[in-house]
Amino acid sequence: MSQKFDLVIRNVRVVxxxxxxxxxxxxAVKDGLFTLIAPEIxxxxxxxxxxxxxxxxxxxxxxxxxxxxxxxxxxxxxxSESRAAAxxxxxxxxxxxxxxxxxxxxxxxxAELFPEILEVSKGRFHVDYAYHLAPMDARQIGExxxxxxxxxxxxxxxxxxxxxxxxxxxxxxxxxxxMIGPDEKYDIAHFEFVMRGIKRAWEKFxxxxxxxxxxxxxxxxxxxxxxxxxxxxxxxxxxxxxxxxARPPHSEGLAIVIASYLAxxxxxxxxxxxxxxxxxxxxxxxxxxxxxxxxxxxxxxTIAHLCIDYDVKTGVLAKVNPPIRxxxxxxxxxxxxxxxxIDWVCSDHACCRHELKTDGRDADNVFLxxxxxxxxxxxxxxxxxxxxxxxxxxNRMAQLTSWNPAQxxxxxxxxxxxxxxxxxxxxxxxERSFVVRAKESESRQGYTPFEGLELTGKxxxxxxxxxxxxxxxxxxxxxxxxxxxxxxxx
Numbered sequence: 001m002s003q004k005f006d007l008v009i010r011n012v013r014v015v016x017x018x019x020x021x022x023x024x025x026x027x028a029v030k031d032g033l034f035t036l037i038a039p040e041i042x043x044x045x046x047x048x049x050x051x052x053x054x055x056x057x058x059x060x061x062x063x064x065x066x067x068x069x070x071x072x073x074x075x076x077x078x079x080s081e082s083r084a085a086a087x088x089x090x091x092x093x094x095x096x097x098x099x100x101x102x103x104x105x106x107x108x109x110x111a112e113l114f115p116e117i118l119e120v121s122k123g124r125f126h127v128d129y130a131y132h133l134a135p136m137d138a139r140q141i142g143e144x145x146x147x148x149x150x151x152x153x154x155x156x157x158x159x160x161x162x163x164x165x166x167x168x169x170x171x172x173x174x175x176x177x178x179m180i181g182p183d184e185k186y187d188i189a190h191f192e193f194v195m196r197g198i199k200r201a202w203e204k205f206x207x208x209x210x211x212x213x214x215x216x217x218x219x220x221x222x223x224x225x226x227x228x229x230x231x232x233x234x235x236x237x238x239x240x241x242x243x244x245x246a247r248p249p250h251s252e253g254l255a256i257v258i259a260s261y262l263a264x265x266x267x268x269x270x271x272x273x274x275x276x277x278x279x280x281x282x283x284x285x286x287x288x289x290x291x292x293x294x295x296x297x298x299x300x301x302t303i304a305h306l307c308i309d310y311d312v313k314t315g316v317l318a319k320v321n322p323p324i325r326x327x328x329x330x331x332x333x334x335x336x337x338x339x340x341x342i343d344w345v346c347s348d349h350a351c352c353r354h355e356l357k358t359d360g361r362d363a364d365n366v367f368l369x370x371x372x373x374x375x376x377x378x379x380x381x382x383x384x385x386x387x388x389x390x391x392x393x394x395n396r397m398a399q400l401t402s403w404n405p406a407q408x409x410x411x412x413x414x415x416x417x418x419x420x421x422x423x424x425x426x427x428x429x430x431e432r433s434f435v436v437r438a439k440e441s442e443s444r445q446g447y448t449p450f451e452g453l454e455l456t457g458k459x460x461x462x463x464x465x466x467x468x469x470x471x472x473x474x475x476x477x478x479x480x481x482x483x484x485x486x487x488x489x490x
Contacts, residue, residue: 004045005030007466012057012427014417015394017403022056022394029423032465033490037417052427055460058398059417060091060424063376064405065274065300067350068095068129070102070372072444074117078124081351081374082481083442086126086470088377089426089459090347092414092484093127094405096157096215098134100178107136107179110143114151118483125481126469128422130409130488132157132215137180137190141197148201152485154211154410155272156198158191160255161219161321188258195268202269211410211487213270213298214263218255218281219247219322227251232367240310243366244323249278252322256281260288263295272298272408275348277305277322279332286341298343298408301333303382304375306345308449316358316366318449320348320373334390337400344405345383347376354446374443378436378450380426384457388430413490422490423466432458442475 007029013022014037028036028046043049063085069077085093097117099107106113110133121129134157135141147153162178178186198214205212228246231237237245256273263271273285276299289297308318309327318324336342350372359368383397406415413422433456438448462470469476 003047005035005047007048007050008041008043008046009057009425010043010049010051011054012052013054015056015058015398016417017059017395017398017415019395024054027057027417027425029466032423034417034419034421034423036419056394056428056430057417058089058380058426058428059402059415060422060426060462060464061089061380061401062092062094062405062409062411062414063090063347063349063379064094064344064409065302065346065348066093066095066376067348067372068093069097070350071352071356071370074120075124076444077351078121079126079479080442080444081349081376082124082126082129082479083475084349084374084377086462086464086475087442087459089380089428089462090376091127091424091462091464092406092411093125093129093376094132094409095129096132096134098157098159099136099140100180101176110140110147114147114153118151121483124479126475126479127464127481128484129481130484130486134159135194135197136178136186137184138193141193144197144201145204148205148208148212152488154208154486155213155215156194157215157217158194159217160191160259161217161221161224162186188262191259192262192266195262195266198268199266208410208487211408213272213408214268215272215274216259217274217321218252218259220251220255223248223251223254228367239315239364239366240312240318240324243319244310244325246367247321247323249280249325249329252276252278252281253284256284256288260292260295264292269294270296272300274300275302275305275322276300276333278325278329281322282332282336299341300344300346301337301342302346302348303379304348304449306330306333306337307382307386307453312449314447314449314451316364316369317373317447319366319369319371321371334386338390338392342400343408345379345400346405347374347379348372349374349376351443351445353444357447373449374441374445375448375450377441377443378448378455380428380459381455381457382450382453384428384430385455388457410486411484411488413488420490423463425463426459427461429458429460431456434458
């Protein structure tokens, strides 16, 4: 006779995203799904029983912004960086991907490229995974409908600054960097046509409209190019302060205004404004929401932009796009988040190994360093640490890290602890403190901009669809992550 439950976890303080408290409950799992959450459950009906000893139980995190395979081959990154995700309580990794240099290091049609991505990914992720794709040329814009229908890719991206910039700085070789044809241009007109492609997909797949969205990395190449020349020629600033001045906040704000107007013009109405880093960016985003109320905006911040400023001791290791900003900007992001005007918090995890991050001949030169770093393993702990002292409730944390991104990106089976949802669960000891040390991370990066920070709220155990994938410092078992064809239901 089969057991009624595969697993029962006793004594969990259940953190649900749309609740107001964290009651002590028992959680039952069957066939990878939550089946019962109640004050008492008959454990004799369970194959396995474990006691959470009063720890917090968060829904598995949906890290809405990651870059797996950007600096190292996808086959390597998928393993190591998904291990880091599991270590941090992330159970769904949503990865931005494009053709061109870095990532795939090839151009062409997604009809050919995406099956390769899926084949490499298969059997390597320790967490469930999906991809957001960036249409880089006219041919890829024409593939949007196919990607939705055949592969369940419902979210797309524009990197606005690539028009005159590379990944790390000024670039006069757009076609070589993006690996697009000589007759193609990655410019504002291209952005418009991407939006028209999204609108076309809305009309073709009306049942998927809530999930078909366009994400925008909003920075303005022309402003950045001019200010980079000024900052470098003056030579008054160095490190992260120089990089922030070279990519100034009003560059973000201006790009947001341009993107919003184009979205209105093209009736591309699901827009995600990514990694807002400054007061000016947030104010522009909120102003555009007021001007264009019919656009369904979502506003994102990263845990790095909420935790560190441009005087952080780790210096150029914290180089990222958009830049780490001033302490005043950090506190303004928190004000906006606490006011309910930020929709989710993510990591923007992009593992860039230490030997690649800085220039060996001039390691302190921020303009020679590569952009991006990891952080998915600290996402929840850092949010608990910084959020709790500011009065952010655990339930709101669950909304910001699980429910809201799951809803936006078509993951109806993720993001909550309730019957019928995937049994993705994170057990957290809210009183346990630890000091961030890169050597203790599952990531292959070898450093972290968060080095030395003391965090309170330790991820102890992570379950993916009812299976323990991380427990007290150890990754458990082989990779069992599966591709999330969206819209996804449990």
